[in-house]
Amino acid sequence: MKDKEILMEVKDLVTRFYTEDGVVKALEGVSFNLYKGETLALVGETGCGKSVTALSILRLLSISGKTLKGEVLFYDDETKKRLDMSKEGPIEILKLEQSDMLKVRGFGMALITQDPMTSLNPVYTVGDQLMEVIKLHKKLSDDEAKKIAIELLEDVELTPPEDIFKKYPHQLSGGQRQRIVISISLAAEPALIFADEPTTALDVTIQARVLELMQELKEEFQTSLILITHNLGIVAETSDRVGVMYAGRVVEIADKYTLFKRPLHPYSQGLIAAVPVITEKREALSYIAGTVPNLIHPPSGCRFHPRCPYATEICKEKVPELKAVETDDHFVECWHVDEVIKDLDKKGGVC
Amino acid sequence: MKKPLLEVEGLKKYFSFQKGLFKRQTFYLRAVDDVTFSLNRKKTLGVVGESGCGKTTLGKTLVGLYKPDEGSITLTPDGESIDAVNPSDEELKTIRKTIQMVFQDPQSSLNPRWPIRNIVGEPLDILKLTSGRKEKENRVIELLETVGLKPEHINRYPHEFSGGQRQRIGIARAMASQPDIIVLDEPTSAVDVSVQAQVLNLLKSLQEERNMAYIFISHDLGVVHHMADEIAVQYLGQIVEYGDSEKVFNNPLHPYTKALLSALPVADPEFVAHKKRIILKGTLPNAINPPSGCRFHTRCQELVDENKCKSQCPMLKEVEKDHKVACWIYDR
Numbered sequence: 001m002k003d004k005e006i007l008m009e010v011k012d013l014v015t016r017f018y019t020e021d022g023v024v025k026a027l028e029g030v031s032f033n034l035y036k037g038e039t040l041a042l043v044g045e046t047g048c049g050k051s052v053t054a055l056s057i058l059r060l061l062s063i064s065g066k067t068l069k070g071e072v073l074f075y076d077d078e079t080k081k082r083l084d085m086s087k088e089g090p091i092e093i094l095k096l097e098q099s100d101m102l103k104v105r106g107f108g109m110a111l112i113t114q115d116p117m118t119s120l121n122p123v124y125t126v127g128d129q130l131m132e133v134i135k136l137h138k139k140l141s142d143d144e145a146k147k148i149a150i151e152l153l154e155d156v157e158l159t160p161p162e163d164i165f166k167k168y169p170h171q172l173s174g175g176q177r178q179r180i181v182i183s184i185s186l187a188a189e190p191a192l193i194f195a196d197e198p199t200t201a202l203d204v205t206i207q208a209r210v211l212e213l214m215q216e217l218k219e220e221f222q223t224s225l226i227l228i229t230h231n232l233g234i235v236a237e238t239s240d241r242v243g244v245m246y247a248g249r250v251v252e253i254a255d256k257y258t259l260f261k262r263p264l265h266p267y268s269q270g271l272i273a274a275v276p277v278i279t280e281k282r283e284a285l286s287y288i289a290g291t292v293p294n295l296i297h298p299p300s301g302c303r304f305h306p307r308c309p310y311a312t313e314i315c316k317e318k319v320p321e322l323k324a325v326e327t328d329d330h331f332v333e334c335w336h337v338d339e340v341i342k343d344l345d346k347k348g349g350v351c
Numbered sequence: 352m353k354k355p356l357l358e359v360e361g362l363k364k365y366f367s368f369q370k371g372l373f374k375r376q377t378f379y380l381r382a383v384d385d386v387t388f389s390l391n392r393k394k395t396l397g398v399v400g401e402s403g404c405g406k407t408t409l410g411k412t413l414v415g416l417y418k419p420d421e422g423s424i425t426l427t428p429d430g431e432s433i434d435a436v437n438p439s440d441e442e443l444k445t446i447r448k449t450i451q452m453v454f455q456d457p458q459s460s461l462n463p464r465w466p467i468r469n470i471v472g473e474p475l476d477i478l479k480l481t482s483g484r485k486e487k488e489n490r491v492i493e494l495l496e497t498v499g500l501k502p503e504h505i506n507r508y509p510h511e512f513s514g515g516q517r518q519r520i521g522i523a524r525a526m527a528s529q530p531d532i533i534v535l536d537e538p539t540s541a542v543d544v545s546v547q548a549q550v551l552n553l554l555k556s557l558q559e560e561r562n563m564a565y566i567f568i569s570h571d572l573g574v575v576h577h578m579a580d581e582i583a584v585q586y587l588g589q590i591v592e593y594g595d596s597e598k599v600f601n602n603p604l605h606p607y608t609k610a611l612l613s614a615l616p617v618a619d620p621e622f623v624a625h626k627k628r629i630i631l632k633g634t635l636p637n638a639i640n641p642p643s644g645c646r647f648h649t650r651c652q653e654l655v656d657e658n659k660c661k662s663q664c665p666m667l668k669e670v671e672k673d674h675k676v677a678c679w680i681y682d683r
Contacts, residue, residue, distance in 0.1 A: 205611060207614065233618045256620045277576075281597075288545040291515075
């Protein structure tokens, strides 16, 4: 892992939403690194802050949301050139002017949203929407832009591309629409793509093809991918590394083989054991007791402590730090990780 | 031989609609087309397939929410068989007591203006299962406790509950008449994995306690594998493969089942590393004008005899014990 180049460093991101009911403490110190060319999956249950992490980095939070603290360091030379930055070092995303941020989005980072029904504009053709992005980021004539658009449609296997180019979103199926969204996200050849539950709205057979396609295109365009999903199956199939999120924090991060085989945070263990898989038959599924906390009044200390079998006094008082355990790229934040390891070795597995 | 609890034969449900302004034409959407299976006590039949394959319509037809166009549904709860397609008023009550349904979306299947007392208590009133307010209240509390909710929840409204709890309310309502069969339509598709595990465990233990049979409709093959004893794979209204769960999962015979299983993301990276994936061509055809012959032939990766597959529809045939498949490959 060490020889890999870092593309983005996220440090201690804190995001709040100011709502009528109170302040939602959505992100409370999210930190992770992203390497060039890798797929990092962010997993966790609804409301754990997966999407908010992406939106905070892209600075696309709704008006009630605000990132109070943290740093996002983006190491992409192309984007730097685009921004005419002569300064040494990375781009500090959270400190950029809005006008520069517009250049970063699409050119440096792009977002594939969950629902292809609502992310395309219903009154413009597919072609218009693709050309808009291409022309925004590259100074090209209509004809040249159209050529690129057709090529992109070919890349995402929409045939015949000339026909698709003229169609409106409602004339296409869900799988086709998601391919369009993918092609738009690739239009300016960004260094990083966030894919927020890209296949939740699709059927399994279509999902399989879309995931495979994303994988192929990622190689071809040499982009990095942050895949946000709650489906551990998709994580196992497509990611390189996995970050497990719980209540606004990354609680464990490791390569996928380690994470599935040797999860060391009690929450990751619970999550993995709760998923029924076709490779083995279990009598009863284990589950995590209790429910996801309300983030207006999150638990003190380690936010997982009310549901954790290992919890002691220190867990209620102090937030543990994300530390390397066992290998230097397996990070866990837990006060009792030694005990967890001992139990795991005794049991021989989490399931 | 003892009759199975539920017997379904040649079940068809078509939806008709008209198109055209001057030249009125009637079209039929064949949601359920010639479905046959049987189900015994304590068993779970998993119905899988992609969206639009008619899984939910099958479930709704079984509980009597749709009237089938053809075919028979026979229930044998205690020795005597009831024809569930054309029941008398008296029989209809028995049917309602025998078969119940839990719906997919607990958000829209619970009346938002009713407290839980009424939602769970309504079947008790309609079927006259309790007499007097006190008895009804006790029964509702008992039902809430069986599904892991608390007695004080009785006066709350659906919006005060989480998704998992709402699904429990749906289960409590279905359990009110002490049914022998429950049709579960994607009961966990709206909840998170850890909640899903709780709901699935609850369903399994209730089945054990009460000798119930389940029809478990889902597109999540992992969940179906965990729950079901038998599997029916549905494609455009027809069952293409039907049999013992282990057999179907370990040795899928129909090309569609093979593709479906290979497309399923499995939460086990080591298994994934040496998995072969079959990617299907195209998308699910329109069920209004389904392809002729074998409906899967337009996407099939193992087409045996093009003419035959295009023109003739294969029947479900037993290939090995407790394992049937409708495909010309196995019919030579």
